[in-house]
Amino acid sequence: MARTKGDHEARRRDVSEAVWQVMATRGFSGLTLRAVADQLRATTGLLTHYFPNKRALVTYALDLLEERTASRPRRPAGEGIEALRAALLDMLPLTEETTSTNRIWVSSWDQALSDPDLTDAYARKYAQSRATLRDRVAAAQELGDLPPGDPEHIAAGVQSFVLGLVVQALFAPSAFTPSRQIELLEEHLAAIAVPRPLEDPH
Amino acid sequence: MARTKGDHEARRRDVSEAVWQVMATRGFSGLTLRAVADQLRATTGLLTHYFPNKRALVTYALDLLEERTASRPRRPAGEGIEALRAALLDMLPLTEETTSTNRIWVSSWDQALSDPDLTDAYARKYAQSRATLRDRVAAAQELGDLPPGDPEHIAAGVQSFVLGLVVQALFAPSAFTPSRQIELLEEHLAAIAVPRPLEDPH
């Protein structure tokens, strides 16, 4: 071989990183074989040994996106509404890394909506995310942190809120700074939580 | 000329409709000169007389999208929180027409996020939409429909919620039927409204 096995493993990681970099800098529609090859300072001939065709590259890129989203560092869950709060904060583009990830997700929606199979896959992905939130909502209800009501509905509500906030923050990062995002999320959580005693009545 | 002035005006409308149809069926990334020409049963030579280059076509398409979004039929505003509710309902993909429009918007986010100028333009657009909502929030507060609090924040909150709900509904229309969307919006509005007397206490 031209390289040892260890080198080959390293090369695989290089390929992943190149795919990621291309998606982050040129968007999902900018994910092209030559762009990845250039990022690797290589040619398209290299990529034929890793992906049989373009569709395989796209599939791999989506898997990479999902994997890096799933394996990112997460806040400790805590109990009750704290666990819900942690899950929602983990979704927001509060850091460079999560901003990049969210940007790629949003930029992939165009192709996802054009491909029925991808549309279904995305729908399932968001449904699963919603299921996780639903469990945390139910747990928070058990502890009395959230008022009664269909946890599925409440989960869909908070998911929509966070998803929309992500989009807003990507387009106007200066108007939706990390602290502002957190502030808006806190206000939203406060609104759906059990009504607190009225503050400062007069 | 090959056509009279009236024919030319009609042709302009045909071009608009073709651009719209291409965006709706093939997504924003599928908006290509030949696709528009094919939709018109014409060639690219025709389009050179309407758009000097591709960028002009894209700009026109975005203007068309904005115009059709702005000039769509709207619910009567009503007073207080009713006006806010009407504005939010107008944003949801509840009909064939609004689904199509929202799909095009979402599919345009990829290119918009890749182009700094477009990113700014989109940020301004959403800021303006937020300003409209802010006024309605403030009016609703005046009438006591909404609790006190920075109307700018509350507007940002409801906008995020609706935006996220739009995305969810586009990916999973069967899980987010029109009635379900309305239900979720109602629950959200109820959550942020002034706390009602407890229902059915036992």
Added chain:
DNA sequence: ATATTACCGTAACGCTTGTTATGCGAATGG
């Protein structure tokens, strides 16, 4: 040591894209 195999660059292909030059016919204007 020689043959084999894996890795990857080179280069070409057919296709689609935006762009441009050219030509023709029909409506317009003097």
Added chain:
DNA sequence: CCATTCGCATAACAAGCGTTACGGTAATAT
């Protein structure tokens, strides 16, 4: 009525795309 101008098709171009065939080089196996 004829010259001009406009509207559009035709067609070619370079650039970028995914795909494929081919060679060469280096590590491995016999």
